[in-house]
Amino acid sequence: MAKIDVRYILTTIASFILAFIVGGIVMIVSDAEVASKFSYFFGRPMDAISASWDKVSSAYSALAIGAVGSWPAITESTAQAAPLICAGLGVGLAFRAGLFNIGAQGQAIVGAILGAYVGFSFHGLPMVVHLTLGVVVGIVGGAVWGGIAGWLKAYTGAHEVIVTIMLNYIASGMLAWLLTTTVFQRPGRTDPISQVVDWSATMPRLEGTRLHLGFFLALLAAVAVWWLLDHTPLGFRIRAVGANPDASATAGMSVPRTTVWTMVIAGALAGLAGIQYA
Structure with missing residues (x-):
């Protein structure tokens, strides 16, 4: 019986994770409203974090629903x-x-x-x-x-x-x-x-x-x-x-x-x- 190379599985999983991370960064940077909140990040960090999370989570949620939601x-x-x-x-x-x-x-x-x-x-x-x-x-x-x-x-x-x-x-x-x-x-x-x-x-x-x-x-x-x-x-x-x-x-x-x-x-x-x- 052929052995499954765990490295290939981990590489595939890591590729997906990296793709989602890069996609999230692109969404944050390309949204002027979200990006503007990073101008005062050290004063009120939660504003930038919350806006970024809302942007990325809503986008990926829509992606999941549109792809496999029904x-x-x-x-x-x-x-x-x-x-x-x-x-x-x-x-x-x-x-x-x-x-x-x-x-x-x-x-x-x-x-x-x-x-x-x-x-x-x-x-x-x-x-x-x-x-x-x-x-x-x-x-x-x-x-x-x-x-x-x-x-x-x-x-x-x-x-x-x-x-x-x-x-x-x-x-x-x-x-x-x-x-x-x-x-x-x-x-x-x-x-x-x-x-x-x-x-x-x-x-x-x-x-x-x-x-x-x-x-x-x-x-x-x-x-x-x-x-x-x-x-x-x-x-x-x-x-x-x-x-x-x-x-x-x-x-x-x-x-x-x-x-x-x-x-x-x-x-x-x-x-x-x-x-x-x-």
């Missing part, structure tokens, strides 16, 4: 979280290989473009076929977009941060242009809005809620990434290259090939995120 709120949170989980997995996986995948946005856009095209171009297909085709095409699109950055990094030495940022702009520009073409633009409209995706290519939802299949795909993707990193030879190579690429090369691992495959998989995960926005 069943509709919970399902809305799952709908918003699903693409973020997928994109985050793409960024995190690349990071394990020592790569900074700043291009999840562009990879998601390409996935959304291709998924939407499949969704509004093919008609009369069964939902299982239509939705599966759209998801697969979107994942492949994101994988190709990520693979471009990986190949340039591996075989030309181009820095992945610069390349992925540039690819983000290219993807955004391509989307803006496509929405002005007759292929993508909705008939009868002059504004940049796409055609309507057939219902058979959309993520099925639990009736009356925002909970849809994409959230479960995101959870499945998280499990798949864990399995990849901890239980496959490729995952071992990804972790090894991320820890020490020179030692990995000396041990016989192909650092360029591992780099490319890492970015391909990272792009595929981001493409899955884009599908949920299509």
